[in-house]
Amino acid sequence: MxxxxxxxxxxxxxxxxxxxxxxxxxxxxxxxxxxxxxxxxxxxxxxxxxxxxxxxxxxxxxxxxxxxxxxxxDTMILGDKLHVVTVITAIYVPVSFIITYAIAVSNGHVEAGFPYISDTGTLPPESCIFGQLLNFGALIAAWNVYIRYKQIKATYLPVNRRGILRANTVAFILGLLTATGVSIVGNFQETNVIVVHIIGAFMAFGIGALYCFVQTGMSLKMPEVPGSTPFINKIRILLCVLDTVFFILTFSGTASSGIGNHIYHMRWASSEPGYAEHLVATISEWLMAIFIVMFFVTFYKEFRKFRLTSxxxxxxxxxxxxxxxxxxxxxxxxxxxxxxxxxxxxxxx
Incomplete structure (x- = not known):
């Protein structure tokens, strides 16, 4: 036989x-x-x-x-080249924002100088493109979150590090909520369903920042993970601090700029009251989004040492x-x- x-x-x-x-x-x-x-x-x-x-x-x-x-x-897509996922994230997200920004500016829907990211995807036709691009962006973010979750689980489950495994589960849930918030922002425009849009923005940026903090704390306790270095951990700490600072500036600048008076006409003029606070809020939002994307890029070296099978x-x-x-x-x-x-x-x- x-x-x-x-x-x-x-x-x-x-x-x-x-x-x-x-x-x-x-x-x-x-x-x-x-x-x-x-x-x-x-x-x-x-x-x-x-x-x-x-x-x-x-x-x-x-x-x-x-x-x-x-x-x-029998491996998944890019199963032995998982570091490519971080490269895709670093390219796809900024390109998505630039596409909708260019369309919105060319149609005269927003000013050329630093509108909110959401403003570039509020009015049609860019709103349709913005929603679709962010849906794919949310999927890519969830892909990063899942790979990181499986990597830590595969490393520490055999040795039964319960503290790290519990933190890994918490981080996984936070990461999925972050990805969900990105999709909500793209599909619920601020001029249509403002409350849901704000909830999605808080999930994408607020819970996203919390995800970065949890991952950074875990990284400091996981020197055994292949590809992990003290330099990468320092970069993650710096990104978490910057992300927190610009998160506070975004929401405080939005509140102090009198955004309620401008929500339905998104073309700000420099002579309008609250314009300076508006610029602080919008620039901080763009930087905050970039820093979260950069945080996912820090997984590059660790993902190279890991293969994911079906x-x-x-x-x-x-x-x-x-x-x-x-x-x-x-x-x-x-x-x-x-x-x-x-x-x-x-x-x-």
């Missing part, structure tokens, strides 16, 4: 069909069969399998097993399913569980 095996159910045939299609079992096969109804283990080179059984998803997976090895080829899916196959039913069954998992819950793992088909 071949060492590569799959679990298939015994074909239900009448006596004549069994005599025609099912070969005489060897002594090895008799040992593999347990109680009545237990799935039969058949090697990939065994003969006598019917045409219907050959077409089953389980046997199709067996034929491709050598091609898709979990240890080598998740495994486990499901049950009932022993009484025949070949006809197997032919119409979608086999999407990597582990096949029989009657006694003993599985055979493999790579994705």
């Amino acid at each position: 071949s060492t590569s095996r799959v679990l298939i159910s015994r074909c239900h045939r009448d006596t004549r069909q069994q005599a025609t299609h099912i070969p005489t079992r060897t002594a090895d096969e008799d040992e593999l069969e347990g109680d009545e109804g237990t799935p039969l283990l058949v090697g990939e080179r065994d003969v006598g399998v019917t045409e219907e059984c050959e077409g089953s998803p389980l046997l199709r997976k067996e034929k491709n097993q050598n091609k898709y090895k979990q240890s080598e080829g 998740p495994q899916v486990v499901f049950d196959i009932k022993p009484e399913i025949g070949c006809d039913q197997l032919n119409h069954t979608e086999i999407l998992g990597t582990e096949y569980v029989g009657q006694n819950n003993t599985g055979t793992s493999g790579s994705f088909p």
Whole structure:
């Protein structure tokens, strides 16, 4: 018998069909069969399998097993080049802001000198583009958050560092909330649903800053993570401090500029009251966004030392399913569980 095996159910045939299609079992096969109804283990080179059984998803997976090895080829997108995700983040986010800024200025919807980021995506047509770009930006941010979460978990779960693992879960939740806030900002314009827009902005910048603080605190206690250096930790501390300062300046400048009087006409003139405070708030907002993006870039070196593989899916196959039913069954998992819950793992088909 071949060492590569799959679990298939015994074909239900009448006596004549069994005599025609099912070969005489060897002594090895008799040992593999347990109680009545237990799935039969058949090697990939065994003969006598019917045409219907050959077409089953389980046997199709067996034929491709050598091609898709979990240890080598079964990786996620950029699974062995995760540092590229930080580069994508550093390029995509500023380019998104510049695109909507250029459209808004060309249409005369905002002034050329430092409008709020949200103002550049408030009025159509740039509002549609802004929302779509930020949706992708939120997805990229969540991708960074997920990779970092899996990296820390893989490093410290075997040694049961409960404090770091709990902080890692908290950081993961904060990161997902930050990404959600980015999407909310893009889809709920300030001129339409101002309350939801402000909530999204607080999630993106406020909770985003909190995520950076938690990650920085964890980094100081995780020198064992491959790629982590004292210099990177110092950069993260600096970014957290700057992010906090500009977060305070953004909201205090917005409140003191009398923004309520200008919310529906976003073209500020230098002669208007509160213009100086307006500039402080808008410039601080742009810098705050840049610093959060830079924080994700600091994961570059650590992500280079880490590879992310596809998740495994486990499901049950009932022993009484025949070949006809197997032919119409979608086999999407990597582990096949029989009657006694003993599985055979493999790579994705």
